Amino acid sequence: MPKILIVGGGYAGFYTAWKLEKWLRPGEAEVTVVDPLPYMTYQPFLPEVAAGSIEARHSVVSLRRHLKKTNVITAKVTGIDHASKTATITPEAGEPWQFDYDVVVVTGGAVSRTFPIPGVADQAYGLKTIEEAVAIRDRLLTNFDKAANLPAGPERDRLLTVVVVGGGFAGIEVFAELRSFASALLEFYPQLSFDDTHFHLIEAMGRIMPEVSLPTSHWVIKHLAQRGAEIHLDTQLTSAVDGRIELSTGETFETDLIVWTAGVMANPAIVRTSDLPVEERGRIKARPDLRVGDEDDIVADAWAAGDIAAVPDLTGGGVGGYCVPNAQHAVRQGKLMAKNIVAVLRGEEPKDYFHKNLGAVAGLGIGSGAFQSGKIAITGLLAWFAHRGYHGLAMPTWERKFRVFWGWWNNFWLGRDIVSLSAVQNPRAEFERFAARPKPAGEVAAPAAPAKSEAKKPAAKSAKQVEKAVAAK
Ligand SMILES: Cc1cc2nc3c(=O)[nH]c(=O)nc-3n(C[C@H](O)[C@H](O)[C@H](O)COP(=O)(O)OP(=O)(O)OC[C@H]3O[C@@H](n4cnc5c(N)ncnc54)[C@H](O)[C@@H]3O)c2cc1C
Structure with missing residues (x-):
């Protein structure tokens, strides 16, 4: 065979x-x-995963579950x-x-295509994998949590500044989705206001989204500007060392979240x-x-x-x-x-591939989108429905389609989940903190009870000492 x-x-x-x-x-x-990876990733959903609108696991398709007659090797x-x-x-x-x-x-x-710009390789997230999308969502949420404890100032600004590099489809979608997500989050952070959040998109060319017409791309820029997001056209990122953004225009600012989408x-x-x-x-x-x-x-x-x-x-x-x-x-x-x-x-002739572009549809955050097919352009709510309808149905397998639509339906009534799960990156931390360890060989056993004079001393222990004592017990 x-x-x-x-x-x-x-x-x-x-x-x-x-x-x-x-x-x-x-x-x-x-x-x-x-x-x-044991799954196929539905990449057009990554911006919505980053914005908490789609559950991460729902936007991937298990190879073993859906390829029943194929050998799958991870x-x-x-x-x-x-x-x-x-x-x-x-x-x-x-x-x-x-x-x-x-x-x-x-x-x-x-894979993501980058240029040797100082700091990018160390600081930025790409947006090609589900792991990157989840990390971006968690970073934004964690930064909101941190910023809420800080007074207004440069550190808080840094945490609440988001930079996306690349104004193609993926870049604009994730930028717009994150803007929409950040605006929705403010309701849960009374310490923060809309003006505390800053969104910058950096694009080297003089326009965004080459897949849509110029008027549609202008609509998107205007629409994002109305929503408090700034698009820098004809601008290059020249440095991102330690999150300090330097642009070819001379502008500089600090950020704690850089998403790189400038090509593959x-x-x-x-x-x-x-x-x-x-x-x-x-x-x-x-x-x-x-x-x-x-x-x-x-x-x-x-x-x-x-x-x-x-x-x-x-x-x-x-x-x-x-x-x-x-x-x-x-x-x-x-x-x-x-x-x-x-x-x-079977000894037959193969056929040539011929497919005429159907057009493009982008989601720009809850309730907003842009659609272009030939000269037909639709923007706003209708385009957003088109985006969700098209991609929801294009998701392979009914099992997956159902989960995605069900998730959107739930979010419509219950809202998006807004907790950061960044702690999953270090899942053993809590266990390790309190885990009892065998004493190193040869260590002298501690006295059974403290001396009376010591016991009476006021305990001015640091948090670390308290943790150690609990762990020792
Ligand atoms: C954020 C984003 C949004 C997008 N939105 C749209 C959209 O709206 N409309 C649209 O038409 N397109 C969109 N795209 C583009 C589209 O997702 C890609 O063009 C498409 O995924 C390409 O399919 P592929 O099979 O070539 O590659 P992929 O789907 O990337 O699959 C490649 C596979 O190869 C595997 N692999 C990698 N290395 C190895 C190795 N060494 N050995 C074996 N396997 C390996 C990977 O794990 C992966 O599973 C978007 C892309 C992104 C990133």
Whole structure:
């Protein structure tokens, strides 16, 4: 039985495996998906997860639960040697091993693309994973908690200043969602006022959201300005060391939350460790039928799709003639790739990928959105419903759709959850604090009872001493 290896179980990989389960006859091929994460992430929901509007676990899809006929391996692919048709699989625990395959499908996605700006690598959060979205939400909430105990001044300003770098779709969405979230939080923090919160979006180009028309992008800028958020166009971040923001305009301010959304690049961990052909922008060369290669050469038994691949856009749109990296393409390419793989296995011809952009819809916080399809633009509440309706239904599997819609319904009546769970980063702290430990060998046992004179002394113990005493008991 031919072995199909899918590298990456995100959008394109998940849909390829899901549809292969549908199209393959029993015994026709064995499918394995390898991904370091046990779930596919619905990335368009990350801004709403960061703003507490969607429960983090609801915006991911378990690979094992929904890919019932596929072997799921939770590990990284750290090398593809297509010449010998082997991939190196590196798990978190245990030794790496070689996986022999007959057909490889590369859908390893993209990672945040950054520039060597001082401080960014140390300070900023990306927004590609569910963990990042949760950390951003928790940081904002924790900062509100801290700021509420401080008098007005630079430290409080720093905690209540949010900076997003990159005015593309993802950047604007997370910026607008966080602004909306911060405004809603103020109700629970009587010590803080709207004017204490500061939101800055930094964009190097002269406009935001290239996917929508200029008038729509202007509406978004105006709308965000009315909501107390500042967009710096034609401005570059030049430094972010220790949270001190320096802009190319000379402006400086301090922040405790930087979100970096200024672009993505094909996953270098996969591209650079494979012998598959790569084009000048670092993506795997793909043909319109999604086989790896170009017009002249087909790399037999190798397929690629999604953000990691340069797939020609036959509609004539796209950037530089290639499909732009988005979910619209990744999903459809995954579905077609499954059909094409089955066709080739059966000696039939694969079909070319052709998808005309449907338009774009962005959520801009509760009750606000922007939609653009060709010349049609809708903004405000209607666009927000379109955003929720489209993405709620686009979420793969009914089980997941139900959880997302149910969560929105609950939030409508009960409000969003507003607790920071940042303490989960250090879950043993409380246990460790009070845990009894064996005495180091050779230590002299303490006297059973203190001397009378000592016992009478007034106890002026620090909090630390009290903790130690409790722990010792
Ligand atoms: C905040 C945000 C909002 C977005 N909103 C929209 C939107 O509204 N509309 C839209 O069309 N698009 C949107 N996108 C883009 C869209 O989500 C991506 O284009 C899409 O996820 C690409 O799918 P993919 O399968 O190529 O990659 P991914 O979905 O990123 O999947 C790649 C998979 O590869 C896995 N992987 C990584 N390294 C390895 C390895 N070494 N070995 C094995 N597996 C590996 C990853 O864990 C991941 O599961 C958004 C993206 C973001 C970040």
